[in-house]
């Protein structure tokens with residue numbers, strides 16, 4: 096819990112005031128039964144003095160009102176403090192996740208991160224709010240009620256103490272039994288979110304494959320699991336109430352029987368008996384509250400653990416202590432690089448890659464699907480770190496650069512590219528925040544996107560829907576290329592980024608690259624041989640190993656894979672022909 100204190104932040108005043116006001120509320124509530132018993136019943140009612148009855152009656156009403164007021168203000172303070180706390184916690188988690196590397200995100204899964212930032216934070220907020228109010232109120236009321244009743248009649252008050260051990264044992268049993276089920280509930284929430292997220296995001300695929308029924312079935316299954324675990328957990332927790340109530344009634348009956356005898360024997364007055372019964376109720380109410388708090392804290396413990404996992408996750412790609420900010424040029428050198436997603440040298444996705452790429456060269460990368468083309472290029476902007484060997488950019492190990500500087504110099508169009516909801520201009524400015532309209536248009540011209548953008552009714556202010564669903568696949572790819580170009584990078588990586596573009600446009604893009612950005616190192620991953628045949632060199636990957644590396648002309652003679660791919664594909668559409 097200590098780790099969470101800092102999230103109170105600027106809500107310290109509210110956090111202190113909420114329990115403080117409760118102190119006053121409890122003090123007055125403790126006074127009320129005594130005023131009622133000693134003054135109203137024993138004095139006024141017994142003497143039959145009507146004006147005294149009215150006077151004490153008004154006093155009681157006044158006290159109740161003040162207690163209520165303290166309670167209301169304290170409630171408001173606790174509400175503000177706990178929502179503020181949740182806000183701070185959530186934004187810290189968000190910031191933390193921004194620093195996560197791809198590997199960190201792979202570890203948690205997106206849906207789990209979403210549950211942790213929403214449902215789990217909500218649970219913790221609720222627990223915190225309760226902590227501020229009831230955790231102070233209940234034990235305090237418990238103590239004051241015992242002390243007050245001991246003062247009035249010690250003989251009678253001892254009955255309170257008899258039931259407490261039973262209550263504690265009952266409560267402990269409930270917690271021990273319920274906690275594992277609550278843990279299960281939250282983990283199943285992750286699954287539920289995953290199903291919902293996948294379904295909603297891929298709603299087009301689901302519909303085109305007519306998978307609605309299967310998806311609904313999948314949802315029902317997970318949702319049923321949440322229902323089952325939650326019901327079991329809540330059923331156990333529900334036992335709390337009967338246990339508490341039984342204890343309350345047993346105590347009340349004992350007090351009533353013994354108290355009545357003592358009153359008849361004139362050991363205590365009717366008013367005192369009345370006060371003790373009120374205190375007994377207060378005491379048992381406070382016990383109910385304590386047990387409720389413990390249950391809520393137990394539930395939130397599962398959430399706290401899950402949140403802590405996120406907060407304590409160490410981003411495995413960190414900025415070095417004395418980072419190099421200047422990237423000299425776009426040269427790239429793989430020196431005996433091996434890489435494993437699982438960080439396990441037995442399961443390598445890339446094996447002993449040794450290649451040198453000069454600044455300004457255009458390199459084509461080909462290889463079958465799953466041959467680790469994407470994996471290879473993702474190492475360059477440090478989306479993942481090499482497992483073995485060294486990878487140098489501009490003559491320096493990539494791990495020595497300031498990450499931001501490196502990623503600004505290495506623009507990469509990911510294979511799974513996305514656009515965000517917003518206008519075309521807004522999307523492109525991701526590449527360069529303060530890009531002028533002219534710069535944007537220039538980049539789009541290079542990426543051969545200018546023409547179709549001009550065809551849109553709102554041109555560069557056309558609104559792109561979430562995920563870029565209102566532009567075609569090829570249009571989206573070209574917008575992503577333009578976005579990368581706006582960074583004015585030293586290295587430009589296109590991971591299968593023209594696969595949905597027709598061959599003519601594809602070769603126009605490459606021609607524009609050659610003429611307009613000759614000094615930028617260009618890495619072009621492609622399935623089409625035409626996309627790489629005018630490259631300076633082509634790199635052929637097979638099962639994570641570089642099998643050939645040379646000019647397209649050389650490879651035609653020496654590389655079996657290159658030749659095979661070449662022969663199997665029809666040549667066409669090159670602008671140079």
Ligand SMILES: Nc1ncnc2c1ncn2[C@@H]1O[C@H](COP(=O)(O)OP(=O)(O)OP(=O)(O)O)[C@@H](O)[C@H]1O
Nearest residue numbers: 201436444462463464465466467468469470471510
């Ligand atoms: N995030 C990941 N976690 C674990 N394994 C991965 C991950 N991404 C890719 N792999 C594995 O690494 C291998 C290489 O994948 P990669 O995406 O680099 O292939 P590729 O050559 O780009 O294929 P494609 O032509 O289909 O894009 C594959 O066996 C794949 O299963």
Ligand SMILES: [Mg+2]
Nearest residue numbers: 468469470510
């Ligand atoms: Mg790939």
